Amino acid sequence: MKLGATISSTAHVAILLWGAYSYQGVKKFEIADVEAIPVEFIPIESVTRSIEGDTKATKAETPAPKPTKKPPTPEPAENIGDSEVDVKSTTEAPPKPVPVEASAPPPEAEKPEPTPVPTNEVASLSEPPAPVPEEKIDPEPAKAEDAEQFAALPDSVPLPVSRPKPPQPKTAKTQKRKKPDEVKPQKSKTASKNKNKSSDDKIAALLNKQDPAASGKKRSSKQASLGARKSNNASRLSRSEMDALRGAIEQCWNVPIGLSDAEDMRVTITMNLAKDGTIDGRVNVKASGGESRARRAFSESARRAVLKCAPYNLPNEKYDTWSQVIVNFDPSQMF
Amino acid sequence: MWKYPKSLLQLLSLCLIIIVSMSGIGRSQVTVDITKGNVEPLPIAIADFQGEGAQRQLADDIVSVISANLKNSGLFRPIEKAAFIQNITDPDVVPRFEDWRLINAQALVTGRVVRANDGRLRAEYRLWDVFGGDQMSGQQFFTTPKNWRRVAHIISDAIYERLTGEKGYFDTRIVYVDETGPKNKRVKRLAIMDQDGANGRTLTRGSDLVLTPRFSPTRQEVTYMSYEGGLPRVYLLQIETGQRELVGNFPGMTFAPRFSPDGLKIVMSLQKGGNANIYSMDLRSRQTTRLTNTAAIDTAPSYAPDGDRIVFESDRGGRQQLYVMSAGGGNAQRISFGVGSYSTPVWSPRGDLIAFTKLSGGKFLIGVMKPDGSKERILAEGFHNEGPTWAPNGRVLMFFRETPGASGGPKLYSVDLTGYNERLIPTRSFASDPAWSPMLE
Incomplete structure (x- = not known):
């Protein structure tokens, strides 16, 4: 330990001394007179x-692989031996509750705001007439969720006879080395086989496009x-696409400046986007920190920003990544 | 070199790290962090208020006062009426928000002015969130037609408060020293006006020199210094009745008065010989308390809004600097350490800042700092700026600026806490020593 430290420090000191000595007369960095080359940044992600x-x-001619899904494991039978009860218990998973879009709540009658009660002359306020709601009825009926189709689960699952053996760690496979004369015929064999198969595939692909x-x-x-x-x-959205999205929202956001305790206020907005970049449904606003009146003004300014920015211009082919966008408004570095 | 986690805590934190790093994978949503935005006035559309007959003119006047108030605050940009697409004919119908989105209005104000059966004026407004597509607030007020300006100010305050989260300050008044006549023979009168310069009138006749008026934070009362009777003394004036009285019966000259936050005490300086100390007086019991006891000049005391501390200026360290002490006196701590001298400190009604006048490099500047002396910022510069006063919401400051030369004189200016939006307040003559009123009741 001590020896190591000594060696290390000596070496460091030596290097520093050498550096200080040999870099004394360093030439000035001269910039050659060259023309600037315009460089354009293209998101590489679309290529890679x-x-x-x-x-x-x-x-396409050949089907794309579909991700495998783990089938839901059926609940173990609880009443073994009691055939009646067990037959009744179903192995199928209970149907998922499909979120039904509730119709818009009826417009509430306005509550009278507390008035800044002025002196004698300016009397307090009676309830203003409620605005005539102009809610449009959505012509489209609520769509049923496009549920992904799964193969029906088997009623009974055959049990494996024996437990599969865990893979044994293998050591060097030196013995697998084969003589060239043994390998050769095999190779040609497979090659011809593949040839046949590939032509078969091509014909099949021409005949029918596959799922x-x-x-x-x-x-x-x-x-x-x-x-x-x-x-x-x-x-996934590339860095430049994320920057574009951030820049757009920043442009739309009118910051309520000078609020008290603005430093510790945070607003998080979650919104679902439709494919054309418009906001699908309501935006969910969560605010924390600050005094309640200031927090409300702050979260409303953030909400206005995301609403104003819609529709969002995002790459259509990556819709799945931006179908839900979470926007965090953090003014702590602004003031 | 990897080692097995030694304790359970280490193991747990390891698990946590793994979970946190895994949770980012496979989520199909985009998270954007917004740390900056547009620091620009909010575009707001103020549609014409509906009004029939004699109310037509009043409705237009009210709209123009609201528009001017919001614009002068520096936080709003009223949109030109020529750009409006929808002509609002019925303020009770939900407007076509698309039309207002097109002209980039973020908020919309509609309203109407009608004459009620009893002859009073009824003014109502609605504030709409254009992009959210709903009503943010709506109120109506009854008043005499003569009082339409106040209604316009109250509506402005309601809009301001709803959109900024701050209390408004439009329904307030300013008391100041009105200055007329040549520079070597100025006549100084106490005067009062609305916050926007309207409805100005004088409160004193101008026979005696008056200085440093200060508004009571709770009542329509002003304390000021006057040379009435030869010796400068502190007086108290009821604005509504015009009643005047001397504050305390001190042997020497008293100056730099200011109310306590509850309006029940006045704190001021009393000069004796070459030094001045700070005293407070209870307005009900008339009892006086000595708060400082030095051979220096301690003056310009100002209470914190909670009434627990007092900031004042003193030259006990050689130059004028700001000190903070407890409201009962004693234990004064110096808070100003910048280059130059500091004077006329005023504690913000919000409590978070102290405004001051700073003399540095031959210039008088207006600035603010935190009560511990940190984060000093200069808001206004120039040849001679002095006498800051806070709007009751603590986000706008008013002060006076003197222009040099024989024909020069002081004028009132307001500036936002951010240092932006400096504006000249229109007064009919030269004006100095402004003092902002509390919100009217």
């Missing part, structure tokens, strides 16, 4: 990231094809 699984893509096959492939460099509703998490 697979766009597999895009619902909008035209059907996605289920496989667990996460990524592929294959061309986009009609795939799963959700892409394989392969797309």
Whole structure:
């Protein structure tokens, strides 16, 4: 320990001394007179990231892999032996509660605001007449959720006879080395087989365009094809696209300056976006910190900002990533 | 070098780190952090108020006062009426928000003025959130037609408060020293006007020199210094009745008075020989209390809004600097340490800042600092700025600025706490020593 420290410090001192000595007469950094080259930044993600699984893509010759899904494990039978009860208990998962869009609540009658009661002459306020609601009735009926289709669960699950053996750790596979004469015929064999198969595939592909096959492939460099509703998490907003989104909201936000305790106020807005970039439904506003009146003004200014900014101009092919946007408003660095 | 976690705590924190880092994966939402925005006035559309017959003119006047108030605050930008697409004919119908979104209005004000059966005026307004598409507030007021300005101010306050989260300050008045005549023979009268310069009138005749009027934070009362009777003394004036009285019966000259936050005490300086000390007087019991006892000049005391502390200026350290002591006196701590000398401190009604006049580099500046002396900021510069006073909401300051030369004189200016939006307050003659009233009741 001590020795190490000594060696280390000696070495450091030596390097520093050497540096101080040898860099004494360093030349000035001269900038050559060169012309500037215009550089354009292009988000590389659109090139590198697979766009597999895009619902909008035209059907490709070969099916895109569909992400495998773990089927819900059935509840274990609780009343073993009691056949009646057990037959009654179903293995199917209870149906998911489908969120039904409630119709807009009826416009509430306005509550009279407390008046800044002025002196003698300016009397306090009676209730102002409620505004005539002009709510449009949505012509479209509430859509049923496009539920993803799953294969029906088997009623009974065959039990494996024996427990699968865990993979044994393998050591060096030196013995697998094979002689060249043994390998050669095998190789040609498989090659011919593949040839046949690939031509078969081509014919099949020409004849019928296929739906996605289920496989667990996460990524592929294959061309986009009609795939799963959700892409394989392969797309994500690039840095420049995120910056554009942030810049747009910042432009839309009129900051209520000079609020007391603005430093510790935070507003988080969650909104669902439709494919055309418009806001789908209501925005959810959560505010914390500050005094209540200031907090309300602050959260309303944030809400106005996101509403004003809609529709959002975001890459359509990455819709799944921005179907929900969370915006955090943090003024702590502003004041 | 990786080692097994030694304790349960380490293990738990490790798990937490893993969970936190995993939770980011596979979420199909975008999170954006907004840390800056547009520091620009809020675009607001103020539609014409509906009014029939004689009320037509009043409705227009009310709208123009509201518009001017909001614009002068520096926080709003009323949109030109020529840009309006929808012509509001019935303020009770929900406006076509798309039309107002098109002209980029973030808020919309509609309203009407009608004459009630009893001859009074009924003014009502509605404030709409254009992008949110709903009504934010709506109120109506009854008043005599003569009082329409106050209604306009009250409506302005309601709009201001709803949109900024701050209390408004439009329904307030300013008392100041009105100065007329040549520079070497000025006549100084106490005068009062609305916050926007309207409805001005004088309170004293101008036979005696008056200085440093201060509004009571609770009543329509003013305390000031006058040379009435030869010796400068502190007086108290009831604005409504014009009744005047001498504050305390001190042997020497008294000056720099100011009310306590509850309006029940006056704190001021009493000069004796070459030094001045600070005294407070209870207005009900007339009892006086000595708060400082130094050989220096202690003056310009101002209470904190909670009434627990007093900030004042003193030259006990050689130059004029600001000190804070408890309201009972004693334990004074110096808070100003910048280059130059500091005077006329005023504690903000919000409590978070102290405004002051600073003499530095041959210039008089208006600035603010925190009560502990930190975060000093200069809001106004120039040849001679002095005498800051706070709006009751603690976000706007008013002061006077003197222009040099024989024909020069003082004028009143207001400035936002951010240092933006400095404005000249229109007065009919030269004006100095402004003092902001509390909100009218």
